[in-house]
Amino acid sequence: MNDRTLDISLTVNGARVQDRVEARKTLVDFLREDLALTGSHVGCEHGVCGACTVRVNGEIVRGCLMLAVQCDGAAVETIEGLSDSGEVSDLQAAFEQRNALQCGYCTPGMITAAQDLLRRSKKVPSRDEIREHLSGNYCRCTGYHAIVDAVEAVAQARAGARK
Amino acid sequence: MKPAPFAYKKVRTLKEAVALLAKHKDNARLLAGGQSLIATLNMRLSAPALLIDINGIRGLDGITKKGKFVEVGALARHAQVERSDVIARYAPLIALAMPHIGHPAIRNRGSFGGSIAFADPAAELPACLLALGGEVDIASAKGKRKVKADAFFKGLFETALRPHELVTAIRIPVADKNTRVGFAELARRHGDYAMVGLAASARANGKGLTDVRLAYFGVGDTPIRVKTAEAALADGNIDAAVSALDLEPHDDVQATAKLKKHLAGVLLRRVAAQLLETRP
Numbered sequence: 001m002n003d004r005t006l007d008i009s010l011t012v013n014g015a016r017v018q019d020r021v022e023a024r025k026t027l028v029d030f031l032r033e034d035l036a037l038t039g040s041h042v043g044c045e046h047g048v049c050g051a052c053t054v055r056v057n058g059e060i061v062r063g064c065l066m067l068a069v070q071c072d073g074a075a076v077e078t079i080e081g082l083s084d085s086g087e088v089s090d091l092q093a094a095f096e097q098r099n100a101l102q103c104g105y106c107t108p109g110m111i112t113a114a115q116d117l118l119r120r121s122k123k124v125p126s127r128d129e130i131r132e133h134l135s136g137n138y139c140r141c142t143g144y145h146a147i148v149d150a151v152e153a154v155a156q157a158r159a160g161a162r163k
Numbered sequence: 164m165k166p167a168p169f170a171y172k173k174v175r176t177l178k179e180a181v182a183l184l185a186k187h188k189d190n191a192r193l194l195a196g197g198q199s200l201i202a203t204l205n206m207r208l209s210a211p212a213l214l215i216d217i218n219g220i221r222g223l224d225g226i227t228k229k230g231k232f233v234e235v236g237a238l239a240r241h242a243q244v245e246r247s248d249v250i251a252r253y254a255p256l257i258a259l260a261m262p263h264i265g266h267p268a269i270r271n272r273g274s275f276g277g278s279i280a281f282a283d284p285a286a287e288l289p290a291c292l293l294a295l296g297g298e299v300d301i302a303s304a305k306g307k308r309k310v311k312a313d314a315f316f317k318g319l320f321e322t323a324l325r326p327h328e329l330v331t332a333i334r335i336p337v338a339d340k341n342t343r344v345g346f347a348e349l350a351r352r353h354g355d356y357a358m359v360g361l362a363a364s365a366r367a368n369g370k371g372l373t374d375v376r377l378a379y380f381g382v383g384d385t386p387i388r389v390k391t392a393e394a395a396l397a398d399g400n401i402d403a404a405v406s407a408l409d410l411e412p413h414d415d416v417q418a419t420a421k422l423k424k425h426l427a428g429v430l431l432r433r434v435a436a437q438l439l440e441t442r443p
Binding site: 003004023024050059064070072113131132 | 169201213272353
């Protein structure tokens with residue numbers, strides 16, 4: 001091991017991971033290439049498109065703008081984890097039901113960002129608030145309306161379920 | 164693309180960071196939030212031999228009121244600044260600007276000090292600092308110094324920072340009941356870099372204004388003050404202020420120079436209205 005290759009220890013979707021990585025490897029490449037978690041997508045690689053959105057220590061980040069070595073000691077969650085735990089199953093169903101995806105490339109990042117908004121909101125967010133929170137996630141297929149519809153429907157359903 | 168290989172060192176103290184900087188100077192880059200740096204590494208616009216990760220230094224992310232200044236630690240994240248009660252109360256211009264910076268995932272990582280040190284001419288915070296007449300606290304192995312905002316931004320991505328120095332904190336004068344601030348920007352997509360933006364501060368003087376400071380961003384190599392327009396606005400003449408705008412923007416991917424000049428006038432009218440609004 002030298003300063004260009006480092007040992008890291010972290011949790012990914014709750015599982016302990018220990019690995020040796022090149023310093024230059026981004027978090028999203030580490031997840032995809034080393035851990036075979038290919039749900040996080042690589043789009044622009046400079047922080048514009050949002051396809052690589054994952055959670056680190058509970059907060060959404062760009063997987064292409066963090067290095068894997070920076071996640072030593074961190075808790076990382078990907079769409080695979082959010083999906084397996086059932087945390088986003090209602091969002092996934094609503095996206096399917098309302099045609100909020102076509103090619104699906106942006107969907108993991110979109111759902112991760114949408115869930116970030118919904119779990120932080122004390123009330124049902126407005127359509128403008130939904131658009132604002134998803135403004136960092138590009139979708140080139142849908143024109144966004146169906147995505148906003150799906151997120152809004154889930155927000156209302158969850159608020160109804162809380163009453 | 165992927166970054167070229169580099170060595171990585173995570174430091175735990177400021178002393179360690181400045182010692183490494185003193186040794187490696189221009190061959191090293193500081194990694195704070197990384198939201199601009201890692202993008203430039205990925206595109207190979209930058210290929211340093213060493214990244215010095217300063218995220219493990221404790222005590223560099225505080226947001227506190229200290230006498231006549233609000234002190235924002237260099238590592239304070241945008242999201243943290245956005246939610247801060249101290250900022251909302253004592254630095255209202257910063258509070259107005261925060262939601263315009265990037266997107267939620269970017270604001271969770273991006274740092275206040277990083278934005279100032281990087282000095283992107285289209286970024287919000289350098290212009291806010293200039294409009295507020297704030298100061299930058301700088302440390303190196305040789306000691307500490309302060310630089311006022313008016314002397315900090317030198318050229319395109321160029322500041323008063325020397326290669327062996329790092330920003331430790333930003334200090335902003337505390338707003339009081341006579342402080343007036345205004346902020347507006349036009350971007351093609353919310354959260355993107357602005358085509359043109361304007362940050363402003365002034366002091367209320369009866370129905371008029373004094374100490375007007377107007378700092379444009381996205382229209383030149385640095386955030387730019389427009390002093391003739393500031394004087395005209397202090398005289399209460401908005402039309403004269405708009406005609407006095409002496410900006411010389413260049414065409415870029417966002418907009419033509421002609422459009423930028425037009426929008427600069429539009430923003431000045433909007434921001435002037437905010438400055439002249441009476442506060443309860």
